Amino acid sequence: MANLIRQTTELALHLVRPYITKDSTVIDATCGNGHDTLALAQMAPAKLYAFDIQENAIRATTALLEANGYRKSIADGRFIVQCVAHEEMDAYVSRPVKAVLFNLGYLPGGDKEITTKAVSTLNAVQTAMELLETDGVICITMYSGHDAGKEEKAALLNFAETLEAKRWHTAYISMPNQKHDPPEILLITRKA
8 A cells, every 4th residue: 555644645535435335426526637536436336427627637537437448337327527617516416425525726737727716616515515425425635835725725624614513524634744735635524
């Protein structure tokens, strides 16, 4: 196993993995180049949704899934890769969801001016919470190394602190001794 504490995205997937079974519906709310989507696909959920606002991210994710043997799962609708803003996921997902993964920031290798933003991400997280089944999880990887990311992280942590403790449980994982604003993880799970 890789040193999970050094690779935040791997840690996020490791944390989500126990939630996913063959009956699960899962969402990659920000699919980017498709690496998290592929990892979720390899966990063999019943249904997988992947969203992004950039067409090149959708093409990259679809190509990666197809190159790894998931062409049939896309063709038969088991896996849906859609160019749509993450806060609009409920227009495509109508069933309870076991896990939602957010990997925020900008598309690696893409235009760094196109980033996730605090307002739309908060709306997306609230939408994901409405879709989440009891004991399901939302896993958010946050990047605060740029201005939009700093604002987004602050908004998400403030929001998490306000959640009703009887219905929600949250956890925050940071790397306090690392320089240069390393990625951090926010987890939200539905208790009831």
